[in-house]
Amino acid sequence: MIERLQPDQGRRYCGENWGSLCPGTGSLCSRGSKMDGQFKRNLWFPILLGISELTSLVPLVQPRKSEMVESLGLAVAQAAQMNTMKMIVEGYEATKYQNYLAVGGFALVVADYLHTLPDEVRLIWPGKMSLPKGLFFVMRYYILFHHVLAVLYGERVGLSPAECKASFDRVSVSVLSLVVAAEALLFLRVYTFSGKSRKMLAYLIIQFTAIHATAFALLFQFLRSVKYIKYPFRNMTCMPVQLESPLLAGVFSLLLLSVIIVMLIMVWIAFQKHRNLNSALLKIFYRDGVFYFICLSALASANIVVSYAAPEGFKFLFVQTEADIHVLLATRMLLHLRGWAERERDVSFGPQASEPEWETIQLPYQEMATIAEPMPSSYTKYGRDESLC
Numbered sequence: 398m399i400e401r402l403q404p405d406q407g408r409r410y411c412g413e414n415w416g417s418l419c420p421g422t423g424s425l426c427s428r429g430s431k432m433d434g435q436f437k438r439n440l441w442f443p444i445l446l447g448i449s450e451l452t453s454l455v456p457l458v459q460p461r462k463s464e465m466v467e468s469l470g471l472a473v474a475q476a477a478q479m480n481t482m483k484m485i486v487e488g489y490e491a492t493k494y495q496n497y498l499a500v501g502g503f504a505l506v507v508a509d510y511l512h513t514l515p516d517e518v519r520l521i522w523p524g525k526m527s528l529p530k531g532l533f534f535v536m537r538y539y540i541l542f543h544h545v546l547a548v549l550y551g552e553r554v555g556l557s558p559a560e561c562k563a564s565f566d567r568v569s570v571s572v573l574s575l576v577v578a579a580e581a582l583l584f585l586r587v588y589t590f591s592g593k594s595r596k597m598l599a600y601l602i603i604q605f606t607a608i609h610a611t612a613f614a615l616l617f618q619f620l621r622s623v624k625y626i627k628y629p630f631r632n633m634t635c636m637p638v639q640l641e642s643p644l645l646a647g648v649f650s651l652l653l654l655s656v657i658i659v660m661l662i663m664v665w666i667a668f669q670k671h672r673n674l675n676s677a678l679l680k681i682f683y684r685d686g687v688f689y690f691i692c693l694s695a696l697a698s699a700n701i702v703v704s705y706a707a708p709e710g711f712k713f714l715f716v717q718t719e720a721d722i723h724v725l726l727a728t729r730m731l732l733h734l735r736g737w738a739e740r741e742r743d744v745s746f747g748p749q750a751s752e753p754e755w756e757t758i759q760l761p762y763q764e765m766a767t768i769a770e771p772m773p774s775s776y777t778k779y780g781r782d783e784s785l786c
Contacts, residue, residue: 491710
């Protein structure tokens with residue numbers, strides 16, 4: 398506090414040194430007896446008084462400020478720990494559901510393989526090797542190896558971040574490769590359905606290359622954005638902590654676009670060329686194609702929505718499911734077509750009937766899926782062979 402000096406104190410200690418500290422007392426003094434009464438009304442007095450008051454409070458404020466900073470830092474650290482624990486729990490839950498779907502998909506693939514193996518042996522194995530047959534075998538047996546890769550990624554624990562990243566990259570590229578193989582079979586169906594038109598072949602090659610090359614480019618960009626860290630707990634499965642989900646949504650958007658375009662082309666060809674043709678096999682071809690389109694469109698749309706709207710851990714929830722359904726639908730459609738072709742051929746000829754003059758109308762995968770229809774009288778045995786699809 399500042400002492401208020403009496404007039405005699407000011408004259409005794411200060412003399413003419415107005416506004417200075419009195420020697421030995423540390424008190425402010427005035428200029429003289431005539432100025433003593435005016436000192437209290439001087440402009441500097443309240444300013445110096447306030448400075449002295451604030452200076453006396455500094456030792457009391459500093460410890461409180463330090464405690465507040467420490468408390469704030471502790472609160473921030475606790476919040477970060479809680480967020481980390483929440484992320485780990487959500488990631489573990491998401492990984493658990495993904496593994497459930499992966500195991501269920503593997504069981505579905507094995508069940509489908511065992512159920513259709515007799516048809517494969519009867520309808521696929523005897524025919525000569527062709528592009529549809531090669532794609533069939535690739536999808537049919539590679540899907541089993543793919544699920545081994547998926548299990549090695551989703552079920553193993555204690556992997557380093559580098560090992561998790563490498564395993565995730567292998568599974569992701571494998572998934573897209575299976576989908577591309579299934580769509581190649583779909584494109585081949587459209588080509589044969591168009592009557593093996595060269596113009597249609599050129600367009601389909603351009604579309605197939607452009608869409609799927611772009612899809613692979615987006616996938617590689619997405620894989621570069623995926624990051625893994627070392628978790629403080631043991632026996633943890635691989636869980637990414639960073640990714641660019643819009644890139645993954647872009648991949649599924651391109652796949653959906655490809656399926657839509659191909660389906661529109663098939664509808665256009667049907668109305669242009671085959672609307673007056675009454676064939677049970679052709680109806681099966683269309684019915685399977687529409688069902689294929691609906692299923693793949695629904696799965697691709699679901700993956701797009703999940704990639705944008707789902708929490709971080711659930712971005713890959715239906716990825717494996719789409720790959721499994723792609724392969725199962727593509728292989729089953731080929732088996733279904735060839736099974737109906739065999740049935741119609743048996744019904745047409747019969748066990749004892751002699752073979753009349755027929756016009757062979759080739760349907761998809763003509764080495765097995767062929768039907769016979771009576772030839773008009775103007776046709777000979779070596780007449781026109783009309784390729785429908």
